[in-house]
Amino acid sequence: xxxxxxxxxxxxxxxxxxxxxxxxxxxxxxxxxxxxxxxxxxxxxxxxxxxxxxxxxxxxxxxxxxxxxxxxxxxxxxxxxxxxxxxxxxxxxxxxxxxxxxxxxxxxxxxxxxxxxxxxxxxxxxxxxxxxxxxxxxxxxxxxxxxxxxxxxxxxxxxxxxxxxxxxxxxxxxxxxxxxxxxxxxxxxxxxxxxxxxxxxxxxxxxxxxxxxxxxxxxxxxxxxxxxxxxxxxxxxxxxxxxxxxx
Numbered sequence: 001x002x003x004x005x006x007x008x009x010x011x012x013x014x015x016x017x018x019x020x021x022x023x024x025x026x027x028x029x030x031x032x033x034x035x036x037x038x039x040x041x042x043x044x045x046x047x048x049x050x051x052x053x054x055x056x057x058x059x060x061x062x063x064x065x066x067x068x069x070x071x072x073x074x075x076x077x078x079x080x081x082x083x084x085x086x087x088x089x090x091x092x093x094x095x096x097x098x099x100x101x102x103x104x105x106x107x108x109x110x111x112x113x114x115x116x117x118x119x120x121x122x123x124x125x126x127x128x129x130x131x132x133x134x135x136x137x138x139x140x141x142x143x144x145x146x147x148x149x150x151x152x153x154x155x156x157x158x159x160x161x162x163x164x165x166x167x168x169x170x171x172x173x174x175x176x177x178x179x180x181x182x183x184x185x186x187x188x189x190x191x192x193x194x195x196x197x198x199x200x201x202x203x204x205x206x207x208x209x210x211x212x213x214x215x216x217x218x219x220x221x222x223x224x225x226x227x228x229x230x231x232x233x234x235x236x237x238x239x240x241x242x243x244x245x246x247x
Contacts, residue, residue, distance in 0.1 A: 002030030003227050008076045010034045010068075012059050012116060013086025015046035017183035018133060021215035022083055023050050025223045031081065036068060059086040059112035060104075062119075069119045078125040081226040084113045085133040087151075091144045102147050109151035114158055117173075124171055129226040132159050132175040133218075136241040139177065152177070156237050163235035172234040174225050179241025180204070181213040208243030 009026045013019040014035025027033050027050060035050070037043035038058035047054030053075075057068040072079060087109045090101055113132060124130070134152045141149035156175055163173040180203045204210055221238055224230055239245050 003229075004081070004223070005030030007031040007080040007226070008034070008072075008078065009081035009083065009226070010036070010072060010079050010120070011083045011085055012036045012057070014052075014054075015039065015042040018178070018181065018215045018218045019083070019085040020046055020050070021219040022085065022222050023052055025216070025219035026081065026226070027052055029223055029227075032076065034072060034076070037086070038064075059116060060107040061112075062115045065112070065115050065119050069123060072120075073123045077123075078128075079120060079123050080125050080128050082117070082120050082124065082128065082130045083133070083222055083226075084116050084130070086112065087133060089148055092147070093144055094146050097147065105147045106151055109148070110154045113155055117158070117162060121166070124166075124169075127170045127231075128172075129230070130162065130166075130171065130173040131222050131225050132156075132173075134159075134175040134177040134237060136177045136179040136239050136245050138237075139239060139245050159237070160235050167234065172225070172230070174230075174233060174235070175237045176218055176221050176225070177237055177239045177241070178213050178218050179239075179244045180207065181215060181218065183215060206244060206247075207241070208247060211242060213240055213242065 004026055009031045011019050011023050014023045015037040023033050023035050033052040035047055035052055036055050036057040040056045043054045043056055055068055055071055057064040088105055090105050132155050134155050137145050137149040138152035138156050159173050159175045
């Protein structure tokens with residue numbers, strides 16, 4: 001399939017998980033894909049595996065974002081698809097919160113995502129698609145997730161404002177909000193397979209569909225929202241959590 005042929009796509013945080021799966025999906029659909037990440041070795045390894053372009057950039061740094069935009073403009077001209085995916089998680093109750101943890105999460109998930117969109121607007125092609133990676137926690141916050149949930153709720157608010165501001169240029173802005181999704185995150189923090197499986201079993205019990213989401217599912221939604229098929233969709237948040245938000 002090549003329904004994104006000749007489209008230029010930028011994906012932040014593209015070296016693993018949902019970002020990696022989306023880069024693969026968009027490449028298979030015919031797009032020219034650029035992935036970013038703050039770890040040079042990891043992003044270049046992923047780009048080599050995928051057959052896409054890598055640009056090292058830290059989403060928490062506005063200077064890095066501006067350098068990224070300049071390089072993309074110089075090398076590719078305009079952008080058709082912008083998937084603002086990079087994000088970090090963190091748990092902790094409000095009484096335990098530290099400035100460092102608050103700033104770390106907000107600087108990537110909200111401030112960084114905000115300025116990624118802001119700085120890319122001049123190089124977005126009329127009719128482009130922007131997708132934010134949000135989270136179902138924006139709709140159903142729980143104990144210990146106040147900062148992370150707030151960062152995603154704020155992101156969804158910006159998404160709606162941006163959809164209105166960019167509508168005159170036919171640029172569509174949406175968000176995708178996954179629930180529990182199978183990625184390599186838990187293995188990366190050093191948990192053994194039995195522990196990971198135990199955590200997954202507990203999570204699955206809370207999902208009405210009794211299964212975890214997959215990165216590829218989210219990638220397909222981003223691909224759909226980036227295609228002509230979704231040309232009348234903007235300002236919408238797509239929750240993909242197996243029904244968790246209903247309970």
